[in-house]
Amino acid sequence: MKIKIRGLEFSYNSISALKGVSMDINEAEVVAVVGPNGSGKSTLLKCINRILYPQRGVVLIDGRNINDLSQVEIAKAMGYVPQSVRQLFPATVFEVVLMGRKPYLTWKCSKGDIEKVIEALKTLNIEDIAMRDFNALSGGQQQKVLIARALAQEPEILLLDEPTANLDIKHQLEVMEIIKMIVEERKITAIIAIHDLNSASKYADRIFMMKDGKIFAVGSPKRVLTPNNIEKVYGVKAEIAEFDGRLCVIPIKPVNYVSSKPKPPT
Numbered sequence: 499m500k501i502k503i504r505g506l507e508f509s510y511n512s513i514s515a516l517k518g519v520s521m522d523i524n525e526a527e528v529v530a531v532v533g534p535n536g537s538g539k540s541t542l543l544k545c546i547n548r549i550l551y552p553q554r555g556v557v558l559i560d561g562r563n564i565n566d567l568s569q570v571e572i573a574k575a576m577g578y579v580p581q582s583v584r585q586l587f588p589a590t591v592f593e594v595v596l597m598g599r600k601p602y603l604t605w606k607c608s609k610g611d612i613e614k615v616i617e618a619l620k621t622l623n624i625e626d627i628a629m630r631d632f633n634a635l636s637g638g639q640q641q642k643v644l645i646a647r648a649l650a651q652e653p654e655i656l657l658l659d660e661p662t663a664n665l666d667i668k669h670q671l672e673v674m675e676i677i678k679m680i681v682e683e684r685k686i687t688a689i690i691a692i693h694d695l696n697s698a699s700k701y702a703d704r705i706f707m708m709k710d711g712k713i714f715a716v717g718s719p720k721r722v723l724t725p726n727n728i729e730k731v732y733g734v735k736a737e738i739a740e741f742d743g744r745l746c747v748i749p750i751k752p753v754n755y756v757s758s759k760p761k762p763p764t
């Protein structure tokens with residue numbers, strides 16, 4: 499599914515979080531949304547998924563305005579993995595993933611629904627914890643369960659808000675590889691808000707870099723992850739190295755950083 503966003507504006511009361519965001523996202527594309535804390539990444543994902551209603555602007559999926567779609571149609575089109583995991587009511591992992599089938603359920607779940615849940619658990623490699631209590635899992639395990647829940651929804655668009663934030667490096671790589679594989683196999687679109695610029699560079703086809711509720715730069719990782727952009731957006735001096743054909747961002751120091759070490763006497 500193609501996504502076209504035009505002039506999106508959203509404010510939380512007096513705080514303006516999105517100040518006119520426009521984006522075009524292609525089918526089967528992995529897009530990373532990067533930017534400092536508070537730049538509007540989570541708000542953007544929530545407006546695309548209509549968890550929040552933007553005050554201005556439109557979101558079109560395959561040419562259809564999401565305002566003309568029902569909640570069930572939106573849920574069938576888009577799966578959303580939230581940034582923070584709150585405690586859910588007591589439920590097993592299996593039950594949490596089954597919730598992803600909600601848009602498809604009649605008054606009971608079918609054999610097909612159960613099969614989709616099992617498939618999603620297998621994709622994330624978490625069948626072994628299917629009967630565990632969700633609330634008792636580690637942050638990383640919970641994150642995988644929430645991704646499985648979004649997959650069980652069989653969406654054509656996956657929205658992921660910092661899916662690797664709670665994970666150690668092995669699980670970070672695993673989750674990003676799984677997302678990439680799903681996108682390629684199912685030809686779906688993934689929009690990933692992510693802090694780790696090196697993961698963004700490795701896995702995203704294109705990067706949207708946000709600053710203060712606006713898109714500051716967009717394009718290939720090579721085009722967006724430049725020392726100049728990183729300094730302007732994050733206030734950090736960084737060097738960019740190339741390793742194995744991809745970019746690595748090496749943060750050096752904050753701009754205007756004054757070392758606390760005493761100066762040697764002159």
Ligand code: ADP
Nearest residue numbers: 510513515533534535536537538539540541542
């Ligand atoms: P990011 O995900 O990039 O860190 P957010 O979209 O969460 O950014 O936040 C964008 C701006 O909106 C920030 O200034 C943040 O403080 C503000 N904001 C986010 N959520 C709320 C909320 N529930 N109420 C008020 N302000 C909020």
Ligand code: MG
Nearest residue numbers: 539540541581
């Ligand atoms: Mg956020």
